Amino acid sequence: MFKQILYLILFSSLLFAGNVYAIEKLEVQGLFSSKVVLMVDGKRHILAVGKVSPEGVKVVSKNSNGAVLEVDGKQKQYDLGSSISTTFTKRKSQKETIFINSGGMYTTYGNINGRSVRFLVDTGASAIAMNASQAKKLGILYDKIGKRSGVSTASGYADAYQIRLKSVSVGGITERNVEAYVIDGDHPGPILLGMTFLGRLSIEHSGNAMTLLQKN
Secondary structure (H helix, E strand, C coil), X not given: CHHHHHHHHHHHHHHHHCCCCCCCEEEEEEECCCEEEEEECCEEEEEECCCECCCCCEEEEECCCEEEXXXXXXXXXXXXXXXXXXXXXXXXXXXXXXXXXXXXXXEEEEEECCEEEEEEECCCCCCEEEEHHHHHHCCCCHHHHCEEEEEEECCEEEEEEEEEEEEEEECCEEEEEEXXXXXXXXXXXXXXXXXXXXXXXXXXXXXXXEEEEECC
């Protein structure tokens, strides 16, 4: 009898444990050839189809618009860049920590207008900057919507277009209506995450880590 009661208690505990975690925010942030970038309550995961995040979100399938995810046994289409929230509480400050790489640079994955990119974090750059080829891949019609300008680069003066990005994200941090520059030619190589984004955040350095904190 005691063993039966014990088994019932354990079984009930397992059922309860499976429902303890309630996901408050879920977003598909990027699509790659065989993987999906998910942001689950401020934590980023890169998962292949069929894999499950530590929070219990399963990637069922991937398509051109986003991915089909399974949460609490229910499958649903989540479009790229769309954020699903189950809470209406005040947004918490988001924090993202980026570690220096072997080349002495801070690089990280993120999104521009819902499209996956790789950033070089550069506090010395006055604005987000990318070259023309990168802008075209992101579907940015810089030569039609941008304002002609010029910028100083490591190679000297270059023609550029001043634009506004609908959204820029790193981890759980998203800022909207962010100023950026598209530079003619091949400069810069990586997309620079400059101060038009970083200037809106608090930045802390500790050893080989840089922590970005979104202000309330």
